Amino acid sequence: MEKQLALQLRGITKRFGNVLANSHVDLDVYRGEILAILGENGCGKTTLMNMIAGIYFPDEGQIFVDGREVVIRSPKDAFDHKIGMIHQHFKLVDLFTAAENIVLGTREEGRYSLKDVNARVTGIAHKYGFHIDPQKKIYDMSVSEKQTVEIIKVLYRGADILILDEPTAVLTPQEITRLFDVLRRMRADGKSIIIITHKLHEVLEVSDRVAILRRGEHIATVNTAETNESQLTELMVGKKVSLNIDRTLPDHPTPRLDVTHLDLHSAEGLHVLRDISFTANGGEILGIAGIAGSGQRELLEAIAGLQPQITGDIIFHNPKKDKPVTFFHKSMKRVKELGAQGMFHDKNMKPVSFDGMSAGAIKKWVESGDVLFKEDELIDLKAKTPLEIRQLGVRLSFVPEDRLGMGLVGSMGITDNMMLRSYRKGRAGFLDRKKPKELAEEIIHDLEVSTPGVNSPVRRLSGGNVQKVLVGREIAFTPKVLMAAYPVRGLDINSSYTIYNLLNKQKESGVAVIFVGEDLDVLLELCDRILVINSGAVTGIVDARTATKEEIGLMMTKTDRARKEDA
Amino acid sequence: MARTSETREPLIHLSKRSSIHPLKAWMxxxxxxxxxxxxxxxxxxxxIERLRANPGRIGEFYYTFIKGSFSTSRKIWKYLKNLSILLCIALALTPAFRMRFWNIGGEGQTLVGVLGCIAVAFYLGGKIPEWLLLILMLLAALVCGAAWGLIPALFKARWNTNETLFTLMMNYVATYLVAFFLEVWVTNGSGTLPKQKFGKLPTVGGQAYLLIILIVLALTVCLYIYLNYTKHGYEISVVGESVRTAQYVGINDKKVVIRTMLLSGALCGLAGYLIGAGLDQSITTESAGGQGFTAIMVSWLGKFNPAAMVLTAGLIQLLNQGAAQISQDFDVSGxxxxxxxxxxxxxxxxxxxxxxxxxxxxxxxxxxxxxxxx
Incomplete structure (x- = not known):
């Protein structure tokens, strides 16, 4: 049977200022197919779809629905042509039920009856195999349930062409499988489904055809059955890329950070971290997996000293064994205290005692470099501010999730951003921009940051370059512990692999790396061990070399009750 | 397919510029x-009736703007003096603005500065040496202004109150405080405090206003350096851009807010001192004369850059004096x-x-x- 055209794009072009977001894109979508739109971040996937959904208006080009040219100026126009889009960020009213959200904004003849709506919603859900309670409030729903509401909302309005913008980004492996089943059922029903993604294996799993965009241009459309990951990557990036992460075996991992019984209630009274205990080793990458918002951010912030309300202990092992004591991060008082506790010995392993010595004599002895630590120094980071942590000589680096809102200052140049960590050093009240500028130039050169100059605001840089600046700065301070939250989110493939390699290099030089990630494939490939966090509690720590995605997915979603039943 | 796309797109379409050539911006x-x-x-x-009756005077109308400030040397000095006071308050507000702390209480902070210094002159004038009196007046002005800045800052840091409303309301408190003291000090029922005999800033170089101008000039340079080349200035910028970034690198944002508002208030107090000890020798509820509000515009237009603010203060003062001249020359009021x-x-x-x-x-x-x- 000849396939029927549902949607045609011809010569679609869209500019934002001087940026060409889409350039003369031609695209065909058939009835009863799943078309994947594949491309790196910033290649114009979402812009193109927004033009079909009526969010943007194309500068040039035509759109045909069922062979007739249409003008789509608003989402309402799009619905009139039976086109519906499920956005990445859900647009739902929290206080309303699923059914109320679904019916919101529709103009139906006759009396409004929530009972009818509920029945229709249940009908749609039943037809395609969704699980939904139409009377449940949005604030009680998980991310996956909210997504279901969004999809039904579009179906309720009678859409035949559905556009899903990165629908799998927030789902667990099990939820993704379920979503794909639903999509296949819709396809069988004759709907056209366009799914935007940058995850290759999902493209191969669910789609019939793949359209690849690169820099706003439609590069090619291939049949999924006739392609493979490396061909798709090549089309996406424009050149051959090796997708291997070079994971070495950890070299003598030693405990570097001991977290025990960490517990935290948020300001709103929510129990965000529940009795978390784990050890991060030097020379190892510890992955943290979990559904978004399971406490990953709070955990890293607690370690970095940004959550002062925590209970439990965070012990940092400062690798000082047999290294000389200095006054660099310690006062005379503290040195005397540690001496009295018998923490030091000299070169001949004889215990050091400062008894009866004057401060001057102690100072002289310590500065001669002959007073050594007996063991690694243990420092409790609990209830310390970020500044106090630094002043204790704990070299803890943190690449936060919110790069421009937390890690960097968007309006400042690279030089001034380098200074964030080090501006306190040097001449009394004045800033010294010389060293930060050198560091900025070094990072621009080493990490190939593309920027107009060291003083141009980092906000203007692309996502990948912003992240290179941030990671570059955090690594420049030769950390002992490096924490990175979603460090490749929004980055293109090349930048992502640059970041993976940087983390790997840190691991090889003995740093304890903690990596919070969302892509389980990457976590399994990059990390040595993976800690799974679920509603603020640790549900397991697995060996990344032997664990499977399904195993981790289960740990990510297991409910409290299921957990108790297991025990 | 030969049909061109239908032009039902919006008539006007706006897009944010990514960058603009400075020359084009100035054009x-x-x-x-x-x-x-x-x-x-x-x-x-x-x-204006006179203008309608005689359209030839339109050129004169435009000339009045310049005439208002520059036609005589007395006017030039007055222009520079007014510019300096306005600039001083604008400079005072700028550190707070850079921190995104919308201090619109410059009026009140300046007024309590005047109040502080006149109070010292009122009670101690003639009883202690003039130089000591002037120093005490300065200290009183700085402390009063700083206190008026500190109160909203403390509330902001402790309870995250809205600083815009808070500083605005503090203006009214300042006005009524002055009214109260005028009741206490002026016993003859006239309501006006006579010029104080003591506590007048000395004349430098034979020009009554030169000292004020020089003080504000020095302040401009100092503040420029403070904001751009010191650690404090850097902290202000970081806190202003993102409190979370500040916390992340271990800057105590509350401390910075309080410190900066102390400075901002104290500098408003300095402006009050220049008004009280340098010009008026007296106080009314209108001593700040709305300049605390005009200064907000000076600072914004100058993009919180002290050097650019010299120009914006100059422009606004030029317009003000031009307007006064117009009402005089063309006999219009209101x-x-x-x-x-x-x-x-x-x-x-x-x-x-x-x-x-x-x-x-x-x-x-x-x-x-x-x-x-x-």
Whole structure:
């Protein structure tokens, strides 16, 4: 049977200022197919779809629905042509039920009856195999349930062409499988489904055809059955890329950070971290997996000293064994205290005692470099501010999730951003921009940051370059512990692999790396061990070399009750 | 498929500029001022009878703006003096603004500065040496201004109150505090405090206002350095951009807010001192004369850059004195001079929109599109 055209794009072009977001894109979508739109971040996937959904208006080009040219100026126009889009960020009213959200904004003849709506919603859900309670409030729903509401909302309005913008980004492996089943059922029903993604294996799993965009241009459309990951990557990036992460075996991992019984209630009274205990080793990458918002951010912030309300202990092992004591991060008082506790010995392993010595004599002895630590120094980071942590000589680096809102200052140049960590050093009240500028130039050169100059605001840089600046700065301070939250989110493939390699290099030089990630494939490939966090509690720590995605997915979603039943 | 796309797209289309050539930005600003002046002329022509009767005087109308500030050396000194006071308050507000702490209490902070220094002069004038009196007056002004800045800062840091409302309300408290002290000090029922005999800033170089001008000039340089080249200034910028970034690198944002508002308030107090000890020797509830509000505009227009603020303060003062001159020369009273100043400011502030955004018209784009096709 000849396939029927549902949607045609011809010569679609869209500019934002001087940026060409889409350039003369031609695209065909058939009835009863799943078309994947594949491309790196910033290649114009979402812009193109927004033009079909009526969010943007194309500068040039035509759109045909069922062979007739249409003008789509608003989402309402799009619905009139039976086109519906499920956005990445859900647009739902929290206080309303699923059914109320679904019916919101529709103009139906006759009396409004929530009972009818509920029945229709249940009908749609039943037809395609969704699980939904139409009377449940949005604030009680998980991310996956909210997504279901969004999809039904579009179906309720009678859409035949559905556009899903990165629908799998927030789902667990099990939820993704379920979503794909639903999509296949819709396809069988004759709907056209366009799914935007940058995850290759999902493209191969669910789609019939793949359209690849690169820099706003439609590069090619291939049949999924006739392609493979490396061909798709090549089309996406424009050149051959090796997708291997070079994971070495950890070299003598030693405990570097001991977290025990960490517990935290948020300001709103929510129990965000529940009795978390784990050890991060030097020379190892510890992955943290979990559904978004399971406490990953709070955990890293607690370690970095940004959550002062925590209970439990965070012990940092400062690798000082047999290294000389200095006054660099310690006062005379503290040195005397540690001496009295018998923490030091000299070169001949004889215990050091400062008894009866004057401060001057102690100072002289310590500065001669002959007073050594007996063991690694243990420092409790609990209830310390970020500044106090630094002043204790704990070299803890943190690449936060919110790069421009937390890690960097968007309006400042690279030089001034380098200074964030080090501006306190040097001449009394004045800033010294010389060293930060050198560091900025070094990072621009080493990490190939593309920027107009060291003083141009980092906000203007692309996502990948912003992240290179941030990671570059955090690594420049030769950390002992490096924490990175979603460090490749929004980055293109090349930048992502640059970041993976940087983390790997840190691991090889003995740093304890903690990596919070969302892509389980990457976590399994990059990390040595993976800690799974679920509603603020640790549900397991697995060996990344032997664990499977399904195993981790289960740990990510297991409910409290299921957990108790297991025990 | 030969049909061209239907033009139901919006008539006007705005897009944010990623960057603009400085020359082009200045051209836009110049064009805005020219347009503003043209509209002013039209409004004046329609509303001022003398001008309508004799359209030839329109050139004179424009000349009045310059005449108001520069026609005699006395006017030039007065212009520079007024500019300095306005600039001083604007400079005082700038550290807070850089921190995104919207301190609109410059009026009140300046007024309590005047109050502090006049109170010292009132109670101690003649009882202690003049030099000591002047120093005590300065300290009193600084402390009063700082206190007026500190109170909203403490509330902000402790309970995250809205600083804009808080500082605004503090202005009224300051006004009524002055009214209260006038009741206490003035016993003859006139309500006006006579000029104090003691506590007057000395004259430098034979010019009454030169010292004030020099003090504000020095302050401009100091504040420029403070904001751009010191650790404190850097901390202010970081806190202003993102409190979370500040916390992340271990800056105590509350401490910075309190410290900066102490400074901001104290500098307003300094402006109060310049008014009290340098000019008025007395106090009324109107001693700050609304300059605390005008200064907000000076600081904004100067993009919180002390050097640029010298220019914006100069411009606004020029307009103010020009307006006063117009009401004198053309015998108009009431709000008309203010309307004229308002029109010009409207254009100057409004043109920033066109510097930040680009406007596309439907017709223009079509033409460009067709050319591209050829």
């Amino acid at each position: 836009i600003r110049l064009a805005a001022v020219a347009l503003g002046l043209a509209l002013c002329g039209l409004v004046a022509f329609l509303l 709000a008309l001079p203010n309307v004229i100043v308002g029109i010009i400011l409207f254009f100057i502030i409004g043109c920033e929109f066109f510097i930040n955004y680009e406007v596309h018209f439907r017709g223009a784009k079509q033409k460009a599109g067709k050319e591209a096709v050829k």
